[in-house]
Amino acid sequence: xxxxxxxxxxxxxxxxxxxxxxxxxxxxxxxxxxxxxxxxxxxxxxxxxxxxxxxxxxxxxxxxxxxxxxxxxxxxxxxxxxxxxxx
Numbered sequence: 001x002x003x004x005x006x007x008x009x010x011x012x013x014x015x016x017x018x019x020x021x022x023x024x025x026x027x028x029x030x031x032x033x034x035x036x037x038x039x040x041x042x043x044x045x046x047x048x049x050x051x052x053x054x055x056x057x058x059x060x061x062x063x064x065x066x067x068x069x070x071x072x073x074x075x076x077x078x079x080x081x082x083x084x085x086x087x
Contacts, residue, residue, distance in 0.1 A: 063087060
């Protein structure tokens with residue numbers, strides 16, 4: 001970790017954080033990434049629901065896909081063109 005990344009943390013706390021990160025098993029790191037990803041998806045869906053309150057679950061999925069995948073894939077998989085339908 002670069003010192004500039006943790007400017008508000010003292011040297012001893014920084015050392016402990018780095019050691020904890022090194023000791024964390026890879027499976028737990030993947031689980032943490034998956035949980036963070038799911039949280040981001042939930043926030044994105046909430047934003048879509050706020051902008052499109054009448055959208056059903058399928059439309060929410062398509063709009064989420066439109067912000068996470070490239071346009072060609074969204075059209076191919078979902079039959080949804082984000083350029084025409086919106087995000």
